[in-house]
Amino acid sequence: MPNINQYAVPTTYYRGGTSKAIFFHEHVLPPPGPQRDRLLKRAIGSPDPLQLDGMGGSKAVTSKIAIVKSSTRPDADVDYTFAQVGVADDFIGYDANCGNISAAVGPFAIDEGLVKYRPGRSMDPKVKTQEVRIYNTGTRKVLSAHVPITEKGCFESEGTQAIAGVPGTGSPILMDYRSTIGAWLSRGLLPTGNITDTLTVAGNDIQVTICDMANLCVFANAKDFNITGHESAADLTANSDWQTRTQELLGKAAVLVGLTKDWQA
Template sequence: MSADQIGIPAVLMRGGSSKAMFFKEEDVPPPGLLRDRVLKRIMGTPDPIQIDGMGGTRIVTSKVAIIKTSDRDDADVDYSFGQVSITEDSIRLRGNCGNISAGVGPFAIDEGLIRKPFRVGQTTAPGLLTREVRIYQTAIKKILIAHVPIDPKSGKSLSKGNFAIAAVPGTGAPILMDFRNTIGGFHDKGPLPTGHVTDVIQISGAIVSVTIMDVATLTTFVRASDLGVWDLESRQADDITSDKELLQRCREVRGKAAQLLGMCDDWEQVDEQSLGIPSVVMVAAPPVGHSEGHITSRFILNNMCHDSMAGTIATCTAACSRIDGSIVRQVAGPGGLESDEFNICHPLGVMPVKVEAAVEGRWSATISLNAPEFKVLAFVRTSRRIMEGKVFIPDYIWPNGII
């Protein structure tokens, strides 16, 4: 190590179709400007190629996770997620990531952060032993439940398995993520924080209907056709990210939705006043002739199109499909509305979400929207520890930091 750098213990992990730097909370500064500065420098932000840090130039690889043993009776660990911008000098630490959440359980087990007694988990693969890990997500203040495959002898997590997910080569051990308890995490007003199944906003002189949903994450759903996109199924992530006019329309949708929620005063300042939240998702009917997909989706985050599909967005989309009159329900293929698995077509494949509402399979406007329940709201991901050690930053970034 050189004389003018400090080393911070870290683990690089893939969770689902994303990667993040994982830290124990004790190894990074407390919440505040110093923590933000340290995490941005670790990732090499701001820089479009993040050449001097751990970021990989994509929104799916510019992420951090901070974990600690929980003091709560109902949780094993606390988990804070950070989406680090790439070209902009910013980080959002008040959101959630379903893909990265799949890595939290294995990290907590292998780092010895769980102090509560062992609980046998559920499994999607007969004969596979799993451990239940209860995760308190600090941004949405809700409990996520991970069922992590483990080795019976060592008790450590397993990464090897036969389960495949879109956007990730090969196979891995299936981690069942239970998101039933994530309703109303941002506004505590149930799944529909505005009180309406759809809201009307005006963008660029046009009237557009949206559904704003608060399940797993705060999301604004809009028909792709209302934004002038009639071929969503053929649009790859880079195609959308390079379409600056389309991204500006998406940003206006996000800004107007944030205004409705009281999260920004001026929609044009949404990136400064409400970074990343609410997200915008363009939806359309599933591709013609597609045997699996129930809807086509493209997720816009930090004014870029997500390469595949976020676990939280997929969860929110599946939940939205169970609300009569919602934008998702209006455009989804009929097969997904009756099945207990909702399959979302994204740029790199299909992500299935298990979903079953507690009331007749779906909600309607006549049912109390403040206290809905799910029998099932879950998805399966894989995870793998890639590297462990220390990540180094210049010592002036964190004076008196860890050596």
């Protein structure tokens, strides 16, 4: 006899880039609000450091959700809401985007029949692709995915493309983020108005470039953090000095662009 306190919600699990997410059609979820938040956090298994009671993988890169529906916008095929769910923290946020998960929205939309065929671009003229225009609700910007497809019009996952951090190979999905410039602060590509700025990190002045394209990014020289730039992710995770310096860097960059008044907050 089924448990009347439980009900089924259809979903799909996709990897995009170096992240994974649970994908939902928006119509199967409660409307935005506390009930939707509770359902999504339960699906991931949060708050719990191990996320044992859900589909999360106990890391930020696997604690993500995508909500997709057909779009009524003339410049988009689908609307896509990205949700970052806390792992041990009881948190869910919808006001940003994830470039990795964005790469999986096109394949989901194609295989779920949410979009009509529009020819896409490809690095290999022998590979047929389909363009999917994606409106991200968090940044309120449109981005495009050029997705390899089979002769039957389904997503072609097989290929020879390799990316750092992911074993094996797959098909290349080309992403176009040109329309996402200024997504966070609406001040263009360089929100400070400068190509480079000076920030003091660990008592030393370093040159950085802050860009606002899809997400806010801070670029700095590896040597200013006592690394070469060739370290593995495991090496950097174990490097407490690097972690402390990068946290200070990000905090002070946030102050510079006006996101906070206290870099340690």
